[in-house]
Amino acid sequence: MRTLSTGLAAHLEGAATTTAHAWRLTRRDGLALGFTEHDRDLDFAGTLFRAATGFQAGEVETALGLSADAADVAGAFSDSAIGAEDLADGRYDGAMVACYLVNWANPADHVLLWTRQLGEVRATGNSFRAELRSLAARLDRPQGRLYTRRCDAELGDARCGFALSTPGFSASGTVIGMPDASGFAVDGVSAFASGWFRQGRLTFTGGRFAGLAFQIGEHRVDNGVALIALWAPLATAPAVGDSVTLSAGCDKTLSTCVARFQNSANFQGFPFMPGSDFAYGYADGDSVHDGRPVTP
DSSP: OOOOOHHHHHHHTSSSOOEEEEEEEEOTTSOEEEEESSSSOEEETTEEEESTTOOEEOOOOOOSSSOOOEEEEEEEOOTTSOOHHHHHHTTTTTOEEEEEEEETTSTTSEEEEEEEEEEEEEEETTEEEEEEEEGGGGGGSOOSOOOSSSOOSOTTSTTTOOOTTSTTSEEEEEEEEEEETTEEEEESOTTSOTTTTTTOEEEEOSSTTTTOEEEEEEEEEETTEEEEEESSOOSSOOOTTOEEEEEOOOOOOHHHHHHTTOOGGGOOSOTTOOOHHHHTOOOOTTOOOSSOOSOO
């Protein structure tokens, strides 16, 4: 249930209204941007909502219960607002959007209508249309742990407990070229053996992708040069001279946890869990049941 301020409630009950919609978009890195469909900027709720952005909302249908409704918003690319490069690079993935109804004649009178998460974005020419997913859509996602032989924690998170700042498990380098279409060469990290950064993280600390992190799909050393391939291709190739930081990878097995990280006490998998061959089998006279592990 929404609670309207006294001023806004009185305004909506009047014969004529001066209302408009405004949106506050908050990226995962904390950057907040404001937009409005009104013809001049509005300042309220600690945000400047800019008018020169071409933002326009689509229809929204809501219902009682926990059904996951959706909406959309359209706008034009602008150097001072949302740029095409930032959108393509994924800087707006998962951003939160809050929609307000505001009395533009007195912006202090406003009310929050809904909060949604940015979903699929389609760009066409100099404009874009973004899907806005309700928070109820999160209920459709699988929740809970995965019970598998491999660890289901992320290397370096609270459940894993390993400090990636430990010497020898991260390195800084510089992009020096693109030997092929599937990856790029990094200088300054060739001292690490092939595969050391496989399934690890690469974070750009300079250049167009500064601040963005990506998962490493392959790492090999060829003639003293480290070659890195990411799981998902970038929107465009990084520039020569872009600085990066690489962190060691983990294949989620107990053997790697022990040999590489000495962190078996925090291993979050079940390495001795019986496989399907044992689960679907049956006891017979040739089987040995003496308490030993049923997996190698």
